[in-house]
Amino acid sequence: MPEAPHGKHGFATRMSHAGRAGVRIHGFVNPPVHRGSTVLFPDCESRVAGAKKRYDQFMTYGTQGGPTHYALEDVIAEIEGGTRCTILGTGLAAVAVPLLAFLKAGDHCLMPDSVYGPARNLATTLMQGWGIETTFYDPCVDEAGMAALIRPNTKVVYTESPGSHTFEVQDVPAISRAAHARGCKVLMDNTWGIHHFQPFRHGVDVSIQALTKYVGGHSDILLGSATVNSEEDHLAVRSAASILGQYASPDDCWLALRGVRTMAMRLKAQAEAGLEVARWLEARPEVKQVLHPALPSHPQHALWKRDFSGTCSLFGVVLQPRYSQEDMFRLVDSLRLFGIGASWGGFESLAIPTTGFLTRTAETGDFGGPTFRIHVGLEEVPDLLADLEQGLGTLPR
Ligand SMILES: *Cc1c(COP(=O)(O)O)cnc(C)c1O
Numbered sequence: 001m002p003e004a005p006h007g008k009h010g011f012a013t014r015m016s017h018a019g020r021a022g023v024r025i026h027g028f029v030n031p032p033v034h035r036g037s038t039v040l041f042p043d044c045e046s047r048v049a050g051a052k053k054r055y056d057q058f059m060t061y062g063t064q065g066g067p068t069h070y071a072l073e074d075v076i077a078e079i080e081g082g083t084r085c086t087i088l089g090t091g092l093a094a095v096a097v098p099l100l101a102f103l104k105a106g107d108h109c110l111m112p113d114s115v116y117g118p119a120r121n122l123a124t125t126l127m128q129g130w131g132i133e134t135t136f137y138d139p140c141v142d143e144a145g146m147a148a149l150i151r152p153n154t155k156v157v158y159t160e161s162p163g164s165h166t167f168e169v170q171d172v173p174a175i176s177r178a179a180h181a182r183g184c185k186v187l188m189d190n191t192w193g194i195h196h197f198q199p200f201r202h203g204v205d206v207s208i209q210a211l212t213k214y215v216g217g218h219s220d221i222l223l224g225s226a227t228v229n230s231e232e233d234h235l236a237v238r239s240a241a242s243i244l245g246q247y248a249s250p251d252d253c254w255l256a257l258r259g260v261r262t263m264a265m266r267l268k269a270q271a272e273a274g275l276e277v278a279r280w281l282e283a284r285p286e287v288k289q290v291l292h293p294a295l296p297s298h299p300q301h302a303l304w305k306r307d308f309s310g311t312c313s314l315f316g317v318v319l320q321p322r323y324s325q326e327d328m329f330r331l332v333d334s335l336r337l338f339g340i341g342a343s344w345g346g347f348e349s350l351a352i353p354t355t356g357f358l359t360r361t362a363e364t365g366d367f368g369g370p371t372f373r374i375h376v377g378l379e380e381v382p383d384l385l386a387d388l389e390q391g392l393g394t395l396p397r
Helices: 011-017 044-052 067-080 091-102 117-129 143-149 172-181 231-243 250-282 301-307 325-334 381-392
Strands: 084-088 108-112 133-137 154-160 185-189 206-210 224-228 287-291 314-319 350-353 371-375
Touching: 011 067, 011 250, 067 084, 067 206, 067 224, 067 250, 084 091, 084 231, 091 117, 091 154, 091 185, 091 206, 091 224, 091 231, 108 117, 117 133, 133 143, 143 172, 154 172, 172 185, 224 231, 250 287, 250 314, 250 371, 250 381, 314 325, 325 350, 325 371, 325 381
Parallel strands: 108 133, 108 154, 154 185, 185 206
Antiparallel strands: 084 224, 206 224, 287 314, 314 371, 350 371
């Protein structure tokens, strides 16, 4: 049996060993897929005891998850540096369940203006209908600014750093201090910062991951996770997931466990390639700005350096203001190696327009030129640069 993962080991080592030890698998390296709805009890007394322990990785029925879910939960908790994790069917479900666990009618929620679009959509449709009010705040708010936004009925301060599409890095420790001083829970969408941002060292109570992205890594599954650092928060999230009938396919959990074994290497290779592409684009005269937190030109580069240990391969590109949205569409359409598609974190490169597809209400999110988002995959960098070179060639002289 391989040694259990240990905090002193490096990331790639832990990703090779986490979620394997202690599973009775007849010597096979990987745990099997456990599929099932009915769980049999040896006697009626056990059924009574099981009902009491249902939130404690005690299998009583398929909807409570099984060994494949629990193995993945242990791995994600390890990556996030938390104590307990709940696997959910999509990243968006992992956004929705903690929000609904900590908010009720009459409560107030704060969300950054740069929040993932479908999270904003939940706040402005169902949550609003249930009497939960949401204020969208400037993601670059400081501690005093956050303190001023919190009302007596504010229960959740939501964060996402960097922001979806516009990549503002938030001062999560300062925001968390202001939130906790007023009794609010801090939720964070940490998908971009997986591994490189340790949420519980910066005051986060619930860390959300779209496992669909780098954990899956192959653009073939949808999964999410909500990780916490206390039993109390775990009970709140786990029971909300259970009440709402949330469930994830064990086959997808198994694919995520497969993805995680190579994630350290993929993340490293893609981050390096992404930075190379970002620097190349930044030096081009057609480009006004590259929105990549790891570039010194990024407005919150200092915050990124302080709180993150590295980067992923997702960033924004702002073209010079002389170009139109149609010019940018033509450029993106002309790319051969960059598919036009949502989601990211897979092995393949993507490009998708940002301008024309954003909702912002607290600040403009306008960088003064047509903007698109790039995800760099595992292709060779010279091939990607040649494709971008011909793409930039479609812009009017
Ligand atoms: C993709 C994404 C999600 C949602 O993940 P799905 O599995 O696609 O539902 C949540 N947050 C961020 C930042 C994302 O990019």
